[in-house]
Amino acid sequence: MSSVEERRRPPTAQQFVLAELRRAITTGRLRPGSPIRQDALAEEFDVSRVPLREALKTLHGEGLVTYQAHRGYFVETLSLDDLLEVYRIRELLEEEAVRKAVQRLGEDDLLRLERAQAEVERFAATGQVQEMAGANRVFHMTLFECSGMPRLVRLIRTLWDSTDAYRSLYYGEGGNRERVVAEHRGVLDALRRGAADEVVSRLDEHRAHAVAALSTVLTP
């Protein structure tokens, strides 16, 4: 809706800190393996340690940090290997979700997907990176949710969360936006025809492109 969208601060401090921490970790500002000093970070974000610790628990669940009782949290390495692993796991889980979704897909689902795709294209055209990342996410999750497997969708969502910060990187690159749009259209087309295998392979390619682009960014 709003064109500027100056990243509104979330309704709770934990959610705010959670987003900040994700960025700090994925951008490498908090270096892998280093301990997380709660006092210093809390002060930096201008909150107390309580919401900070709750955010850290969430990140622990996502595997971005490790935890040892009475010793605290440590930044988990997110190397290229890790990224590849996450994408491999996504491949496995999303294939299952998509196959189930194709079986159950109704006309209303297709309409929702097309509306989501329209959003993606709108932001792609205007070059609004953050917004496009959000719309892209809605598109994919809408599809996954058609699987009728809520726990599976949850897991996939968590995997997306844990690599969130990278994605806006991806959409920042010029050519990638157009390709995403084209690939989505191909997926939608295959969905309409109920061609499960084709949908799966198209999405695999879709991911592979993202991995390839991100690999070059991460290797320097």
Added chain:
Amino acid sequence: MSSVEERRRPPTAQQFVLAELRRAITTGRLRPGSPIRQDALAEEFDVSRVPLREALKTLHGEGLVTYQAHRGYFVETLSLDDLLEVYRIRELLEEEAVRKAVQRLGEDDLLRLERAQAEVERFAATGQVQEMAGANRVFHMTLFECSGMPRLVRLIRTLWDSTDAYRSLYYGEGGNRERVVAEHRGVLDALRRGAADEVVSRLDEHRAHAVAALSTVLTP
């Protein structure tokens, strides 16, 4: 090592509360869909709300509870359908882990697995249900860890955690213990021969038996 192991209280209150909450939810004492009153629960467990909330964040990550800002946590339904879904997801992820593990399996890994299996058999013989559940877990995780995919192992572990309380139910039933032992031996045998497909199908059966047994418990 210790044979008695009278469920020592964990070193932090959050971990204690976490275990208690898991039991309370999976046994149905906290009814699905009902809100979680932090004050009441904290008093019941004789801790403050701080560690309780951190435990709830962990459970949220596992999908045992839902969360809405400023409205709190709610017990998530864990119906038979959910259990089936969890096992289906495990099937997908564990197959990947096991195939990778078979490729990389060394003699030392096999030795560790056999030692783990010896533990399982020891507790199976004496009918120590809790201990056997623990040893069983060690056996499987040891195998998964041979995959060299730490994030994948993490995910699988989380899935096991979220249905932990059910498993001791399973091992309580008389005949199940002997079958588990026999099935593990079959898996070990196939592993020695490097027969990946056979390992996968044996583990699938292994899970299927557990699901079947748990289904009868959950349907009444």
Added chain:
DNA sequence: TCCGGCTAGATTGGATCCAATATTGAATAT
């Protein structure tokens, strides 16, 4: 010199108190 125990500082874990938000019910206006 090397090892162990010990003390002081740093850091995390938890309890209590206050603030912010949501919910409930009653009073009022239509």
Added chain:
DNA sequence: ATATTCAATATTGGATCCAATCTAGCCGGA
């Protein structure tokens, strides 16, 4: 009677303070 507003209450979110635990460096003894 129904809908709406507003106040009272319940509940969650967060800040501060204190306790428990870990870490690092020092000291004494073999």
